Structures are given as structure tokens and as C-alpha cells.
Amino acid sequence: MADKFVVTPWEVSGRIDYGKLVKEFGLTPLEGLPKAFTDNLLFRRKKVFAHRDFQKILAAIKERKPFVMMTGLMPTGKFHIGHAVVARQMAFYQSLGAKLYIAVADIEAFHARGQTLEESRRVAMEEYLPSYIALGLKPENCEVYFQSARSADAGRANAYYRLQNMLAKHATFSEFKAVYGEISPGKMVAALLQAADMLHPQLPEFGGPVPVVVPVGTDQDPHLRLARDLAARTKAYRFTTLASTYHVFVPGLGGGKMSSSDERSCIALTDDAKTVKMKVNKYAFSGGKDTVEAHRKHGGDPDVDVAYQYLTFFEEDDKKLKRYYDDYKSGKLLSGELKAILIAKLNAFLAEHQKRREAARKRLHEYLAAPEEFTPKQKH
DSSP states (O other): TTTOESSSSSSSEEEEOHHHHHHHTEEOOOOOOHHHHTHHHHHHHEEEEEEEEEEHHHHHTTTTTEEEEEEEEEOOOOOTHHHHHHHHHHHHHHHHEEEEEEEEEEHHHHHHHHOHHHHHHHHHHIOOOOOHTTOOSTTEEEEEEEEBBSSSSSSHHHHHHHHHHHHHHTTOHHHHHHHHHOOOOHHHHHHHHHHHHHGGGGGGGGTTTEEEEEEEEEHHHHHHHHHHHHHHOOTTTTTOOOOOEEEEBBBBBSSBBBOTTTTTTBTTTTHHHHHHHHHHHHOOOOSSSHHHHHHHHHOOTTTTTTTHHHHHHHHHHHHHHHHHHHHHHHTOOOOHHHHHHHHHHHHHHHHHHHHHHHHHHHGGGGGGGGTTTTTOOOOO
16 A cells, blocks of 8 residues: 555655654654754754653753763664764754763674674774764763773773663563564663663763653664663662654655665765765656656655655755745756755765764764773674
């Protein structure tokens, strides 16, 4: 069926009805946000569209009390414009006073993808962290850590790994099977460590109970639910319930969720201007008609056109974006012309980003929680 879609931790496909997802997942639409949020493109345009328990974060911001944003990255493939959605939220929350914890999921990559710790470190340090810094991440109140080497401070590292093991007592095999399907001991370990990632900012060694927000796509919601359930059963600590926000997926060039493993699906933040032009012109799904005459007469569909969808993330001017939408829908603006607008916008953004990215390479050590600790000596 044309309206059928799938959103799970393993698959995102079809034309996603986010309103339906809100109801099915039991989420709450994000409404009535303060001006700091409505001034931000991602919130103003409903790119971040739903939440759980986000009122705790809003209260902390209003009262100028401590709060945490926690997120993670899978260190595989290239950093693409879809990843930039979370990176922009990092910088935004940091500007509002958040402490940031960013987990490099090298243990998860080892168990789920068979990737060595050395390769995960290389990808994180070469692909992800420089782009985070270039997109505005500051070193103050920010800790980037590897799951395999949480901290140079033994007390903090011990607390993190101890929490993982304590959470294991409250987990059941049936839960893991329901969330992850076919499950192995390694994947269970990785899932428990992921729950520890979300909850450990509230341990005494890290400052104690504090509101924590975890921004995710809806495909990652099962991980949030598991962590919340385990936290509620763990009586040794008094965790503040995790808050979460949910953002839309940046579509792949051909539709569906963008994938860093498919060069024809994504725009990498290291792509040069020629590559961007080729990818957009060759692979970007068009909502236009088959001929110029038909398009002029009947207009295109900007709601499915990938070039237009990308512009909703990169064109800051609301009036310009509205004009592109109306002109494309009326047939005044052709598909090739819309793609040309996007190509110019992306290449201007990437030219500046790549300059900042190169400068950021000299500052990586400022962000790492244990810069000297993650030095694996052998293959794993």
C-alpha cells in the first residue's frame, strides 16, 4: 500500500506518517515551546516534533538549573547531513546551559558490526568529532568518551561499568528478544551498556540526579523505553526519569532513511562541490512531472521531492522556502531549477564547514574524557 511504512531499530522505509507514529509510540507532540526554541530552525519547522517528559528540561532551562543532553554515535561510515540534525541539537542545548555527554559506541560496533576498537576510534576521530566541532560544539561542559574507555578517573569509570552490571539484574531475556529480535550475549551486553550511557550522568560520581534529555529518531525509541524501564526497577539509585525528543529522518537521496553505507543515499560532509552536484542531479528523488510541459501545467509535489526536503533543513529564510514550495507546486519552478538551488545552498554550507572541520582537528583532545586511555595495543 502507498501509505505503508516501517519504523524499527533495524528498518526505516516508506513514506512516514509522523502523526501516526506519535499515537502508536505514545509520544506527546512538542507544542508551546519558549522563544529560544521557536527561533531554532529544527524546532520551528517541527523537525523535532515529539517528546517524552520534556517538561523537566524546559523547567530546568527556565529556572537555570543543571540539565544534561546525552547522545551517542555509531562510529561506522561517513558523517552525513542526516547526522548533522543531532549535532545541531548538541550545540543548541549547550547554548542553553546543558552539560553534554557523547558516547562513541565502539563496544556496540564491535558486537553488532564486527568492527575493531581501533577502526571505531579512527572513524570517530576522523569523521565524527571534527564535524561536531565544526557545527558549533564547544569543549566547555562537554565529554566525548568511548564505551571501551569511559574515563581517566578510575572512580568514574568504575561507576559507569558497575551500573551496566547492576542494570543487568533487572533485565529479562524476553525484553531483549522483543526489542532486538535475534539476540546474542554480545548484543545484550551492548544494550545494557547503552542504557548505562543514558543513565550514568545521574550517578553520584557524575553529579547526582539531574534531568537528562536524549534526542533520537523514532527508530531508536525502543532503546529509550528499555533504559527507562530498567531505571525504574533499579532501587539502588533514584534516577530522574529520562526525557527524550524525536526528530524526523533526513531522507536518503532516493527516499527512505539516509545511510552512510550507501554513497548513492547520502551527502557526506566531506563531499566536494562536484560530488554534491552529481549526487543531487543523479540520485535525488524528484516530485516533478515527466516532462516540462506536464510540470508547467500540473506542478510538482514538494512534499515528496528530496531537493525540497533538504532545503527545509538548510534554508533559514522561511519566506524563501515558502516561495520555493509554492512555485514548485504551481509548476513555475522546475525540478532541475529546484535541484540547482539546493546544490548552491549545500555547497556554500559545505565549503565553510570543511574549513572549520580542518581547523577542528587540532582541538580533538579538548573534548575527550580519556584522551590518553583509549590506546588499544592489539586487534580485537
